[in-house]
Amino acid sequence: MPQPFARPGASRFMTTASSLLRAVTSVGVLALLVACGGVPLSSPGYRTDGVSPTSPSVAPAARSAAPEAAPSGPVLMQRNSRWVPVAWSELPGLEQDALHEAWNAWLKSCERPGPVFAPLCPEVRRLSIGDAEAQRSWLLSRLQPYRVEPLQGGATPGLLTAYFEPEFAARRLPGEGFTTPLYQPPVGLVPGKPWFSRKDADTLAQPQAALRGRELLYLADPVEAMLLQIQGSGRLRVTEPDGRQRLVRLAFAAHNGQPYQSIGRWLLDQGEVRDASWPGIRAWLTQNPQRQAELLWQNPRLVFFKEETLNDFDAAFGPRGAQGVPLTPGRSIAVDPLSIPYGTPVWLASEGPNLSLQRLVLAQDTGGAIVGPTRADYFAGWGEEAGELAGRLKQPVRLWVLWPK
Incomplete structure (x- = not known):
C-alpha cells in the first residue's frame, strides 16, 4: 500500500x-469460493493434462517456439482467485522485457522451490547464461500464462503499491x-x-x-x-x-x-x-x-x-521474503499466497503517473495489507530513490501467472 x-x-x-x-x-x-466455472487446484502438483509437473524428466529448452494461437485447458481455482488460460499474445511487453534481470530472482526462488517449479530449476539455472531469445523461447514452450481474476470472474485491474x-x-x-x-x-x-x-x-x-x-x-x-x-x-x-x-x-x-x-x-x-x-x-x-x-x-x-x-x-539483494529467499529489486513482488503461491513467475503490467511496468517478476513475499487476487506490492530496492517510489506508487495492475504446461 x-x-x-x-x-x-x-x-x-x-x-x-x-x-x-x-x-x-x-x-x-484492497472471497468466497464459487461452485462452478473452474477446476480446483487441489495440490501443488496439479496439471491440466494429467501429467505430473514434478516428474524428474525435463526436456531441454527449445531455441524458438511460437505462442499458441489460442489458450487451452480449464480455469484453475485457488482459494482467493481463479486463473483463466490465455494466449501469450495477451501479455503486454513480452518481447521488450530484459528477462535476464528476472532470471536473477528466479534463481533465488530455485533455492527454495515448491514442488511445481522444482523440476524446472535445472533448466532455469542453465538458461541463466542464455540470451533473451533463448529465455523467451523457453517460457513459451514450457509455461502456460493464466490471467489472475477474482473468484467471481471479471478481468478488473487490481492495485499495485511498492515497498x-x-x-x-x-x-x-x-x-x-x-x-x-x-x-x-x-x-x-x-x-x-x-x-x-x-x-x-x-x-x-x-x-x-x-x-x-x-x-x-x-x-x-x-x-x-x-x-x-x-x-x-x-x-x-x-x-x-x-x-x-x-x-x-x-x-x-x-x-x-x-x-x-x-x-x-x-x-x-x-x-x-x-x-x-x-x-x-x-x-x-x-x-x-x-x-x-x-x-x-x-x-x-x-x-x-x-x-x-x-x-x-x-x-x-534485499531481505528475505516470505518464501525464504532474498528479494531482488524490481523483480520481486509480495502477493496474497492464497491467490498466487510463492515462487510463481508472474507477468505484471501496470501503467500510472509514477511508473510504467511490463515485466516478469517472482512472487516471493507477502504482507498484512496484501490481500486479494490482483494485489501486488513491488520491491523497489533500498535507498532514497526507492523510498520515494515506494511512498508514491499506487496504481492499477494486471497479473498473469506462468504455470508449467
Missing part, C-alpha cells in the same frame, strides 16, 4: 519474518543525538500473545524493564525507527564504539501482538493532511513537532529485530 499504512514484507512482520513508507507507501487495503528497504545511519551506543533504540525481542514476549503497546513501552516502567539490555542499535530519529518497523527490515550504516563503520541489516524477529494502525490514515481521518505519503507526513511533523509522540502512538504495534551481517554479495 502507498504506505504510512502497511507493507507486505512489513507484511512479513505481520505474517512471517522479513516491512512509515511501506506503510506510507500504501493507503488502502523498500530503508537505509539509515546508526550507532552501536547512544550519544551524539542517536538516542532512539531498536530492540531485540524483549524478555517475556510470547509469540501470538499481546504485549505492551508502543505508548506503554514509552511511558510504563514494566515494559521498559523488559526491554533494558535488549538494545541492538540507536537511530537519531524516532520516526525513522517506526519506518524501519513498518517496512520490516532495513540497512544500517553503523558506527561502532571504536569508530569503525559497518553495514548491517536488521531483519524482522517478532512483534508485540498489537494491531497495526496507519498513522497516515489517522492524519487523514483527523483532517490534518490531504497528502498521507511519507513526504506529506514529514511536512506535517515539521509543522507540529510537539505532536510527534501523539502521532507515533496511533500505531500500537512494535517490531523487534535481529541483526544480520551484510557482505558484498548479500548487499546486492
Whole structure:
C-alpha cells in the first residue's frame, strides 16, 4: 500500500519474518469460493493434462517456439482467485522485457522451490547464461500464462503499491543525538500473545524493564525507527564504539501482538493532511513537532529485530521474503499466497503517473495489507530513490501467472 499504512514484507512482520513508507507507501487495503466455472487446484502438483509437473524428466529448452494461437485447458481455482488460460499474445511487453534481470530472482526462488517449479530449476539455472531469445523461447514452450481474476470472474485491474528497504545511519551506543533504540525481542514476549503497546513501552516502567539490555542499535530519529518497523527490515550504516563503520541489516524477529494502525490514515481521518505519503507526513511533523509522540502512538504495534551481517554479495539483494529467499529489486513482488503461491513467475503490467511496468517478476513475499487476487506490492530496492517510489506508487495492475504446461 502507498504506505504510512502497511507493507507486505512489513507484511512479513505481520505474517512471517522479513516491512512509515511501506506503510506510507500504501493507503488502502484492497472471497468466497464459487461452485462452478473452474477446476480446483487441489495440490501443488496439479496439471491440466494429467501429467505430473514434478516428474524428474525435463526436456531441454527449445531455441524458438511460437505462442499458441489460442489458450487451452480449464480455469484453475485457488482459494482467493481463479486463473483463466490465455494466449501469450495477451501479455503486454513480452518481447521488450530484459528477462535476464528476472532470471536473477528466479534463481533465488530455485533455492527454495515448491514442488511445481522444482523440476524446472535445472533448466532455469542453465538458461541463466542464455540470451533473451533463448529465455523467451523457453517460457513459451514450457509455461502456460493464466490471467489472475477474482473468484467471481471479471478481468478488473487490481492495485499495485511498492515497498523498500530503508537505509539509515546508526550507532552501536547512544550519544551524539542517536538516542532512539531498536530492540531485540524483549524478555517475556510470547509469540501470538499481546504485549505492551508502543505508548506503554514509552511511558510504563514494566515494559521498559523488559526491554533494558535488549538494545541492538540507536537511530537519531524516532520516526525513522517506526519506518524501519513498518517496512520490516532495513540497512544500517553503523558506527561502532571504536569508530569503525559497518553495514548491517536488521531483519524482522517478532512483534508485540498489537494491531497495526496507519498513522497516515489517522492524519487523514483527523483532517490534518490531504497528502498521507511519507513526504506529506514529514511536512506535517515539521509543522507540529510537539505532536510527534501523539502521532507515533496511533500505531500500537512494535517490531523487534535481529541483526544480520551484510557482505558484498548479500548487499546486492534485499531481505528475505516470505518464501525464504532474498528479494531482488524490481523483480520481486509480495502477493496474497492464497491467490498466487510463492515462487510463481508472474507477468505484471501496470501503467500510472509514477511508473510504467511490463515485466516478469517472482512472487516471493507477502504482507498484512496484501490481500486479494490482483494485489501486488513491488520491491523497489533500498535507498532514497526507492523510498520515494515506494511512498508514491499506487496504481492499477494486471497479473498473469506462468504455470508449467
